[in-house]
Amino acid sequence: MSIELKPMTQADVSALMNLFQLYLYDMSKYMHWPISQEGRFEFDENIVLAYFRQADHHPYFIMSNGEIAGFALVRRYPYDADLIDMGQFFILGKFKRQGLGQAALKACLQRHPGDWQVRVLPQNAGAQSFWTKTITTLTNNAHHTSTGDYQGTEMTFIHFSSESALCSAD
Template structure:
């Protein structure tokens, strides 16, 4: 199990764009098993066209690098506003990635805690039902960290329906 004191959620800057772009390639490659419509471009990359928006829309988009013991362990992209909620101010976990070597060690759980502590308020987490590992992770983390005070709904999606977890992150409820 990871030592929680060595997991950090560092705000990314535009100087981190190449790092995040590389990590996004690994992330999207993993997701290509779940979403068969994801294909490499002619340059051999999947690409992520929304990444520049994290530097130009800083009031609505938040990018972070997850570090474990000082080493890059993944990333988080969060937004204000969610395709799964009517409230334009709800916070949304847009993308969340932990390198395979750090999965099931507590690094992802700790990164989620740090994110929700940084931005208390109303949150949504959307997970494709085709992504069984991510669904189990988010169901467990959200339930544990909110004391069961989250709602779980299903929304249509392609190629799989989406699970949407909605909850309020309050500092007194979120435990390390």
């Protein structure tokens, strides 16, 4: 299986908006967001549009053998510009548990060297397991975890360096 991190362009906004609905569907198990009368999740579209308007925001399709397998939205963390933040990360169900997520994170780290963080909802056991295992593997356990508030929601924060990840993973 080949993996590619493909930078999105303005022409990809519509595709990302469609994929974001699937991401919100997955997250609704934990956030209990209601569905609109039109059958869509309502959200502030500026969350997505910022990735096409701000220089420190980087949207990527995660591609597997030429097919969209998900997305990675990488940015400078708005509360600490020294941190690179995985804003949102999503892998379509048919691509899960194939090593694609780990390969996509490694590709993100190669493109954006520095100090990183990933934020995870504490109740999202699947994401907690994925991120902990993936970051532990890539960094040879050189990371630390904390809990805190992010925009009114308690989150688990996993902090690590791309340098430790790229040195350990090769």
